[in-house]
Amino acid sequence: xxxxxxxxxxxxxKTVSDIIDADNTFxxxxxxxxxxxxxxxxxxxxxxxxxxxxxxxxxxTKPLSSRVKPGEIAMMTRQLATLLGAxxxxxxxxxxxxxxxxxxxFKRILSQIKDSIEEGSSFAEALALYPxxxxxxxxxxxxxxxxxxxxxxxxxxxxxxxxxxxxxxxRIRSAMAYPILMFIIGVVVLFVLLTYIVPSIxxxxxxxxxxxxxxxxxxIATSEFMKTGWWIIxxxxxxxxxxxxxxxxxxAGKYRIDQVILxxxxxxxxxxxxxxxxxxxxxxxxxxxxxxxxTALNIVKNVVGNRLVxxxxxxxxxxxxxxxxxxxxxSASDIFPHISIQMVQVGEQSGEIxxxxxxxxxxxEGEVENTILSLTTLLEPAIILFMxxxxxxxxxxxxxxxxxxxxxxx
Numbered sequence: 383x384x385x386x387x388x389x390x391x392x393x394x395x396k397t398v399s400d401i402i403d404a405d406n407t408f409x410x411x412x413x414x415x416x417x418x419x420x421x422x423x424x425x426x427x428x429x430x431x432x433x434x435x436x437x438x439x440x441x442x443t444k445p446l447s448s449r450v451k452p453g454e455i456a457m458m459t460r461q462l463a464t465l466l467g468a469x470x471x472x473x474x475x476x477x478x479x480x481x482x483x484x485x486x487x488f489k490r491i492l493s494q495i496k497d498s499i500e501e502g503s504s505f506a507e508a509l510a511l512y513p514x515x516x517x518x519x520x521x522x523x524x525x526x527x528x529x530x531x532x533x534x535x536x537x538x539x540x541x542x543x544x545x546x547x548x549x550x551x552x553r554i555r556s557a558m559a560y561p562i563l564m565f566i567i568g569v570v571v572l573f574v575l576l577t578y579i580v581p582s583i584x585x586x587x588x589x590x591x592x593x594x595x596x597x598x599x600x601x602i603a604t605s606e607f608m609k610t611g612w613w614i615i616x617x618x619x620x621x622x623x624x625x626x627x628x629x630x631x632x633x634a635g636k637y638r639i640d641q642v643i644l645x646x647x648x649x650x651x652x653x654x655x656x657x658x659x660x661x662x663x664x665x666x667x668x669x670x671x672x673x674x675x676x677t678a679l680n681i682v683k684n685v686v687g688n689r690l691v692x693x694x695x696x697x698x699x700x701x702x703x704x705x706x707x708x709x710x711x712x713s714a715s716d717i718f719p720h721i722s723i724q725m726v727q728v729g730e731q732s733g734e735i736x737x738x739x740x741x742x743x744x745x746x747e748g749e750v751e752n753t754i755l756s757l758t759t760l761l762e763p764a765i766i767l768f769m770x771x772x773x774x775x776x777x778x779x780x781x782x783x784x785x786x787x788x789x790x791x792x
Contacts (some may be wrong), residue, residue, distance in 0.1 A: 456544030666739030
């Protein structure tokens with residue numbers, strides 16, 4: 383069914399813009415008028431045959447499909463599970479959710495998913511058309527839910543996972559916001575001191591023509607460089623960021639960066655715990671929803687966020703395919719902590735590996751959150767101390783020549 387983008391006036395006289403599906407333009411206008419919405423302009427942006435208008439063809443490309451926020455997907459998933467539980471057919475439930483989507487891109491994606499299902503595709507097949515919006519985990523869990531007749535339950539679990547991840551990310555961002563703000567303000571204050579305030583003070587010393595202490599000379603040189611050569615620092619930073627991004631795009635670069643990160647003191651342990659927690663949570667959820675172990679391992683290796691961890695999981699999948707246990711395969715490298723391997727082994731022996739993987743995820747997700755909160759607590763006094771040292775150096779560099787002048791006067 384064609385989809386139209388419209389601008390209209392509602393019953394209160396306010397301008398509204400949205401999308402609507404109808405058989406033709408006339409039907410779209412009639413549909414809007416029946417809802418007390420009076421169209422000003424209507425433009426067809428998508429039809430079932432795949433014809434797209436010029437401007438919308440860009441909106442439907444892969445880069446823009448990734449604009450859909452994870453929070454939107456989590457909310458849609460929760461609402462869809464609720465509607466299915468209330469007895470709504472799948473197509474009707476999706477149609478009901480289209481107007482509630484907050485972004486236009488997501489509305490169009492949901493409309494096209496609905497059309498694909500009406501044409502005979504399964505829900506998972508329709509979702510697979512948008513891999514940048516719906517992850518392989520999401521698609522495979524929906525597929526298993528459809529095949530087992532438990533789609534409502536699967537969607538509820540997907541919503542739980544997404545909401546838990548969003549909550550953790552929000553807590554981490556909230557904890558990091560204040561230290562980052564302090565750092566930015568500190569850098570701005572130092573830049574103003576070195577480029578505007580310090581030169582006006584040190585000009586008095588340079589005009590005297592006497593030999594200045596080494597800290598004062600260093601301060602004057604730094605101030606002059608910051609005042610005239612700040613653009614060099616900016617260019618160097620831009621070049622470093624661009625070079626790092628280009629290096630990270632290569633396979634060798636990604637592997638090398640992930641290798642270095644795991645070896646960094648403190649940070650490496652944190653990244654390892656995050657990867658293990660994500661591995662355990664995702665694998666346990668997939669297994670709990672009927673996905674086979676080999677298929678689940680091949681999915682999980684793409685979401686752990688580290689090449690070395692992904693290689694370990696890929697090796698484990700090969701070993702499991704040969705008939706070896708998952709715990710023994712994971713223990714072949716030093717990536718996974720010993721306690722996580724033991725818990726996986728207990729789960730395999732007891733036949734409750736999904737439950738044990740959930741406990742592993744709870745342990746390491748909790749450790750990650752506590753570690754990050756502790757680091758941010760230490761980061762605030764560290765920034766204050768750093769700022770204090772810099773300001774103290776500036777004050778000392780200015781005071782030393784004054785002390786020497788007083789001694790000469792005496």
